[in-house]
């Protein structure tokens with residue numbers, strides 16, 4: 281019986297890169313983890329974790345901004361037969377607690393910056409501090425660095441799986457709200473992630489020189505887009521990634537110039553800065569032949585502006601946490617704007633009307649898609665899973681798409697509740713639940729309003745106040761302060777607060793967000 285599994289796949293080295301080829305390069309310090317080091321450290325961490333009592337099927341949570349050794353934790357854990365859940369580094373202690381509990385994490389790895397919040401959440405979750413580790417080499421507040429778990433020279437074999445096991449064994453639990461409700465643990469199997477690597481490699485191969493390509497990794501590794509491209513595709517292909525802990529325009533331009541980055545994976549708000557900010561002219565970005573944009577809609581105007589200014593080519597791709605994650609990629613030589621490209625090999629899709637009937641070419645409808653990369657389901661949520669993946673295996677994306685005669689798709693709208701702030705997920709249900717804990721709020725609904733300037737949606741709350749609460753500036757400020765102090769940065773109510781007499785709802789009590797969008801649009805274009 282052939283043995284497989286994600287670790288074996290990632291280190292299978294199809295491009296025969298040498299062990300000393302850098303894979304992760306710290307943009308600031310220039311420190312490097314090479315392909316050989318990544319494999320060796322991962323397999324040694326795997327050995328150390330097992331020695332520490334880590335069991336097959338245990339979950340380890342990573343709560344940190346990007347570092348060059350993030351991939352060591354990821355692949356070391358997967359090699360040990362574990363499940364990795366990645367938490368947004370900007371989460372509050374309570375947001376982290378939610379994820380630790382939902383994912384039933386047994387281990388937590390964090391960075392210095394997040395240590396206090398990590399310990400607070402770990403304590404509340406009942407996690408022993410012996411199972412909390414730090415990136416780096418220092419022990420702080422009794423918390424040891426993960427490097428102490430790595431055994432001196434002892435590698436252990438990565439856990440092995442049959443093909444069927446690889447299909448049914450969860451490797452990652454990234455969190456996504458899907459089409460409705462709160463954040464849910466998305467179970468991505470070993471096979472889901474490996475299949476997506478192969479699918480993307482197939483689609484990009486004709487247009488990419490693996491020997492000279494270089495990526496820049498500022499997209500957060502805890503989000504499926506960064507996780508997939510930087511921690512899986514890059515080592516699988518043997519492509520170096522210049523790692524940045526977070527986005528900063530000047531540092532981004534410096535790094536592209538210094539390290540001669542060839543392909544930059546971005547989100548639309550980054551392209552706005554590249555199109556508009558004068559400081560960009562101070563840098564030679566000519567090595568970056570492509571900007572690959574995803575996670576939120578990109579307008580033709582914006583990609584054209586960037587192409588013209590930087591003499592480069594912006595292409596789009598589309599994905600979801602639930603599709604592990606890529607499903608559509610525009611070939612690097614494609615000149616069309618405002619489209620997400622063709623479906624990846626091995627997938628099938630249809631575009632359907634409200635009754636689930638397929639619509640014709642050029643017609644709008646919800647995108648449904650199926651393939652080897654579609655998630656196993658939501659953790660412990662069979663109903664939410666059944667509402668998202670139908671009996672024929674189609675994932676209902678909640679995005680409205682159009683297909684043309686060339687087989688190219690465009691995303692033209694979103695029907696699900698989800699708000700995207702600069703590519704990050706904001707679940708309206710979560711902000712609504714938080715607002716309802718406030719005594720001044722009788723009822724509320726949160727939607728995204730589009731901001732052209734920043735090329736992103738901003739979360740806005742529509743609120744019915746309790747009797748006696750004034751509908752004035754002071755109340756607005758108080759409500760915004762309340763929300764903003766309880767959530768991670770990307771969930772802040774940047775779209776403001778509006779008052780309503782009554783929150784529009786269906787007979788079944790479902791918030792009619794469409795009506796709120798009409799109100800928001802009328803306000804934007806008086």
Ligand code: 4UW
Pocket residue numbers: 456504505508509573574575576577578596597598599600601602605606607620677678679691694700703704705
């Ligand atoms: N245009 C319009 C797009 C687009 C888009 C995503 O947070 P999640 O679950 O996941 C992501 C994953 C992004 C991704 C993009 C390209 C890519 O190659 C890759 O992996 C290799 C991953 O963002 O949010 C999913 C939702 O984000 C929106 C859309 O609403 C989708 O359902 N979205 N890409 N190009 N909208």
